[in-house]
Each structure stands twice: as C-alpha cells, then as structure tokens.
Amino acid sequence: MMADPAIKLNQVSFFYDNHPILSDVSMKVEERDFLAIIGPNGSGKTTLLKIILGLLNPSQGDVKVFGKTTAEAAGTIGYVPQDTGFNKDFPISVQDVTLMGRLGRSGRGRRYTSEDRELSRKALEKAGMWEYRNRPIGRLSSGQRQRVLIARALSSEPKILLMDEPTASVDAQFQTHLYDLLKELNATITIVVVSHDISVLSGYINSVACLNRTLFYHDAGEITDEMLHSAYQCPVDLIAHGGVPHRVLRRHDHEDH
Amino acid sequence: MIEVFQSEFMRNALLAGLLTSVACGIIGTLVVVNRIVFISGGIAHAAYGGIGLAFFLNIPPLAGAAGFALIIAMIMSGVTLNNKQRADTVVGVLWAVGMAMGIILIDLTSGYSVDLMSYLFGSILAVPRSDLLMMVLVDIGVLVVVAAFYNGFLAMSYDEEFAKVMGVRVGVLYSILLGMIALSVIMLIRIVGLILVIALLTIPPFIAEKFCRSLKAMMVVSVLLNCIFSLVGLWFSYTLNLTSGATIIMVAAAFFFASVLFEQTRKRLICF
Numbered sequence: 382m383m384a385d386p387a388i389k390l391n392q393v394s395f396f397y398d399n400h401p402i403l404s405d406v407s408m409k410v411e412e413r414d415f416l417a418i419i420g421p422n423g424s425g426k427t428t429l430l431k432i433i434l435g436l437l438n439p440s441q442g443d444v445k446v447f448g449k450t451t452a453e454a455a456g457t458i459g460y461v462p463q464d465t466g467f468n469k470d471f472p473i474s475v476q477d478v479t480l481m482g483r484l485g486r487s488g489r490g491r492r493y494t495s496e497d498r499e500l501s502r503k504a505l506e507k508a509g510m511w512e513y514r515n516r517p518i519g520r521l522s523s524g525q526r527q528r529v530l531i532a533r534a535l536s537s538e539p540k541i542l543l544m545d546e547p548t549a550s551v552d553a554q555f556q557t558h559l560y561d562l563l564k565e566l567n568a569t570i571t572i573v574v575v576s577h578d579i580s581v582l583s584g585y586i587n588s589v590a591c592l593n594r595t596l597f598y599h600d601a602g603e604i605t606d607e608m609l610h611s612a613y614q615c616p617v618d619l620i621a622h623g624g625v626p627h628r629v630l631r632r633h634d635h636e637d638h
Numbered sequence: 639m640i641e642v643f644q645s646e647f648m649r650n651a652l653l654a655g656l657l658t659s660v661a662c663g664i665i666g667t668l669v670v671v672n673r674i675v676f677i678s679g680g681i682a683h684a685a686y687g688g689i690g691l692a693f694f695l696n697i698p699p700l701a702g703a704a705g706f707a708l709i710i711a712m713i714m715s716g717v718t719l720n721n722k723q724r725a726d727t728v729v730g731v732l733w734a735v736g737m738a739m740g741i742i743l744i745d746l747t748s749g750y751s752v753d754l755m756s757y758l759f760g761s762i763l764a765v766p767r768s769d770l771l772m773m774v775l776v777d778i779g780v781l782v783v784v785a786a787f788y789n790g791f792l793a794m795s796y797d798e799e800f801a802k803v804m805g806v807r808v809g810v811l812y813s814i815l816l817g818m819i820a821l822s823v824i825m826l827i828r829i830v831g832l833i834l835v836i837a838l839l840t841i842p843p844f845i846a847e848k849f850c851r852s853l854k855a856m857m858v859v860s861v862l863l864n865c866i867f868s869l870v871g872l873w874f875s876y877t878l879n880l881t882s883g884a885t886i887i888m889v890a891a892a893f894f895f896a897s898v899l900f901e902q903t904r905k906r907l908i909c910f
Contacts, residue, residue, distance in 0.1 A: 431799075472852055537804065
C-alpha cells in the first residue's frame with residue numbers, strides 16, 4: 382500500500398469577493414520532498430500556503446495532509462510566516478516566542494514541560510539565537526527576528542515545514558547556513574518554501590512549482606524557461622537579471638524569444 | 639488617609655476599587671495587546687441597552703446589563719471572527735443601537751426617573767454588598783480562566799495565525815475573552831461609569847507595556863496600577879468633594895502622561 386503523500390491538493394480554487402485568487406490547483410507533495418513554490422507578486426503563493434495550513438478554507442476542492450484534513454493535522458506542520466515586523470512592541474522574550482512551537486504537542490492548557498524547554502533550546506541553538514533567549518523580541522533586528530520565527534517552527538518537531546520567503550531579511554551568511562540546515566532536516570521531514578529567490582534555492586530543492594493563479598509546472602528540481610514563461614509574463618527579463626542560474630535550466634531547444 | 643475609609647460606604651468603595659482592579663488589569667492587558675479597545679468600548683456602551691431593559695422588566699440593572707453585554711459580546715465575536723474588514727462598522731452600529739435602545743426603554747418605563755448619571759459616570763460611593771460579591775466571583779472566574787489558558791491567550795495575542803496552525807482553538811479563546819471583557823466592563827460601570835470604562839481598562843496596560851518584558855508582568859503591573867488609581871482617586875474625590883469616577887480617571891491620566899514623559903526623557907538620555 383502506498384503511503385499518503387505529505388500534502389495533496391485536489392482541484393483547489395479560492396475566491397476572494399468573487400475574484401479568483403487560485404483556480405484549479407492540484408498537486409501532490411511526497412514525504413521528504415523539498416519543494417519550492419515560485420511565482421510573481423499576487424500569484425497566490427501565500428494564499429496557497431494558508432490553504433495548506435488550514436488558515437483559509439478553499440472555495441472548491443480539498444486539501445489533505447498525510448491523508449487527514451487540515452484541522453486533524455494541526456500541529457504537524459511547522460510554519461514560518463513572512464516577517465512583516467508585526468507586533469514589535471509585544472512584551473515577549475525570544476524564548477517565549479520559540480516555546481509557542483510546542484503548543485501543538487502540549488495542548489492548550491498544559492504548562493510547558495522541561496522537554497518542551499529542551500526542544501525550544503535546541504531549536505534556538507540551531508538558529509543561532511540561544512544567546513538572545515531573554516531578549517525582548519522587539520529589540521532584535523529583522524534578520525534576527527526571522528531566525529527566531531524559524532526556531533519557533535523547528536521546536537514543534539514538524540513533519541512538514543512551510544516557509545514563506547524565509548530568507549527575505551537574513552544576511553547571506555545565515556542564508557547559506559539556513560539552507561544547509563534545511564538540507565539536513567530534509568532527511569526526515571518534508572519542506573515547502575515559497576520564495577522568489579530561486580538562485581539560492583536551486584542547489585537544494587528537488588521540485589519546483591510555478592504558480593500564477595493556477596499551477597503551471599510541478600516536477601523535478603529543474604526550472605525550464607517554458608515554466609517561467611507561463612508563470613511570469615516576461616521570462617527573458619527574469620533570466621537576464623540572473624534570477625535563475627543557468628545550470629538548473631533545461632537546454633534551450635528554441636532560441637526564438 | 640486612614641480615617642477616610644472608616645465609614646462603611648467608603649470601605650465598600652475602596653473594596654470595590656481594589657476588586658475591580660484585579661479583573662480589569664488582567665483583561666485590560668489582553669484588550670490592549672489584542673488591539674480590541676474599540677470592541678471593548680462597543681460592549682461597554684451597548685451594555686446600556688441592558689440597563690434599560692432591566693428597568694423595563696423590573697430586574698436588577700447590573701444583572702440585566704451583564705446578560706445583555708454577554709449577548710452583545712458573542713455577536714461581536716462572531717462578526718469579528720468571520721469578517722475582520724467590516725467588523726469595526728458593525729461594532730460601531732451595535733455601540734449606538736445599544737445605547738439608543740437603553741434610553742428608549744427607560745422612557746417607556748412608567749413612573750420611574752432613573753438616575754442615568756450613575757450608570758454613565760459611575761457611583762462607587764453607593765456600591766452595595768451584593769455587588770462586591772459579584773466582583774469577587776468575576777475576579778475568581780477571570781483568574782482561573784486566564785491561568786488555565788495562559789499559553790493559548792499569549793499565542794493568540796502575539797500571532798493568531800501561528801496559534802491556529804499549532805491547533806490552538808483561537809475562535810473559542812477569542813469568544814471567552816470577549817465574554818470576560820463584558821463582565822469586567824459591567825463591574826467597571828459601578829466604579830467609573832460606562833463612558834469612562836475604556837480609560838480604566840486601557841491606561842494601566844499602556845503604561846505597563848513600556849516597562850514589562852512579559853505578558854504576565856504586564857498583567858500584574860496593570861492590576862497594581864489600577865489599585866493605585868482607585869485608591870488615590872477615591873481619596874482626592876473625598877477630600878476635594880469631586881465625582882469619584884472622573885477623579886479616578888484623572889489620576890490615571892496623570893500617571894499616563896508622567897509615564898510618557900519619563901519614557902521620552904529616558905530615550906533621550908540613552909541617545910546622548
């Protein structure tokens with residue numbers, strides 16, 4: 382018997398005020414896959430993530446996480462939201478933010494156990510933020526805050542890690558460190574990254590999905606210019622700006638654009 | 639200062655001030671960090687409809703107001719959970735409709751001229767023993783609920799989406815929070831009246847937020863500040879013969895501006 386895929390979307394559509402954001406998206410993410418979802422602004426990337434997370438309900442179609450509904454699967458997905466610098470004045474320490482990753486396991490009411498604290502410590506160490514554990518979250522730089530959000534997701538020991546533009550504000554050094562860390566985690570967990578930063582991703586991912594309201598391509602870790610052509614309106618421009626390193630592109634069979 | 643509190647009505651007033659401080663410091667903190675000050679104001683003013691209804695039906699006014707405020711709170715939680723964008727409009731409408739309903743119902747109540755002012759501006763000097771008991775019960779309820787779901791409330795307040803992803807029942811916690819706001823607001827109507835409720839609910843957490851590093855600390859500091867405000871406010875109102883509710887608010891406002899000044903000076907000192 383085949384195991385259930387980590388994430389399965391079946392003809393998912395999403396409308397906002399009768400305005401289609403996503404239409405007829407079907408995809409399957411196998412366990413231990415490392416998927417990148419790319420697409421231009423407003424292509425529905427974040428909406429797609431929120432549907433997988435169960436934060437939004439699809440207008441049509443259904444979502445399964447390890448064969449279960451998103452509600453049943455709550456707590457199995459670690460989520461790293463896009464850092465928008467929200468709630469900067471909130472009185473909370475780095476460690477207490479990270480501990481929130483343990484809520485899925487500990488139940489709402491129960492106090493955090495020493496095991497929870499241990500796991501959040503390990504997660505903070507992996508993100509290089511342990512020494513900042515008592516720092517109020519508002520006194521961190523955006524890059525440091527991003528690391529804390531990553532640690533928070535890791536502390537939940539997720540089976541799937543969903544990240545929305547995780548490297549938007551971190552420095553180049555941590556970016557490399559982060560992707561190496563993800564590679565290591567990928568041995569046991571499924572990873573989905575939404576990013577426009579395709580160049581850094583290329584060495585790590587093993588599938589790519591191009592999204593622009595609907596899913597254009599979803600296959601091996603290779604970005605073809607046809608995919609980009611259908612997802613972005615002007616692929617030539619993107620490639621000319623060095624968005625995709627040449628080695629992940631398929632051989633150009635036609636030179637006519 | 640001691641002899642001021644020797645008469646029974648002053649003792650009751652003092653007790654009422656301290657008892658409401660507990661629930662209001664805790665709930666006010668959650669109101670401020672969840673940015674639902676407007677919703678709290680809506681609940682407070684709509685509660686006036688409940689007071690009118692209570693007079694019309696000839697039941698105890700605070701009980702009527704509490705029941706009515708709880709219903710309004712549940713409607714508001716339903717509206718805000720389903721449609722965040724439009725929620726403020728609906729809250730504004732409920733705010734006004736509740737008050738209008740209260741006034742009309744009191745008009746319709748024959749042969750009874752109600753002292754409206756005591757509900758609009760509070761009447762801490764006329765707190766009966768039965769109200770003190772109600773305050774104790776609300777305090778205990780708030781303490782138990784917030785302690786039991788503290789981690790959930792913290793996660794919801796800081797990052798609602800992440801809390802949901804972790805399986806926290808945010809919708810339920812939010813409804814419980816609005817319910818607790820309704821009860822706290824009803825207690826505060828006795829102390830400062832419904833027009834000034836928002837000030838006492840929000841000023842202490844505003845001050846506390848600047849100096850606290852955790853939500854828990856913010857709650858404790860807010861409770862203490864609330865205690866100081868009602869104590870000092872009562873004393874001023876007694877010695878200067880001023881309306882107690884308004885005096886308490888002025889004391890709170892004085893602390894508020896002092897804290898802003900302090901914060902500004904501190905920032906400037908750090909800069910140099």
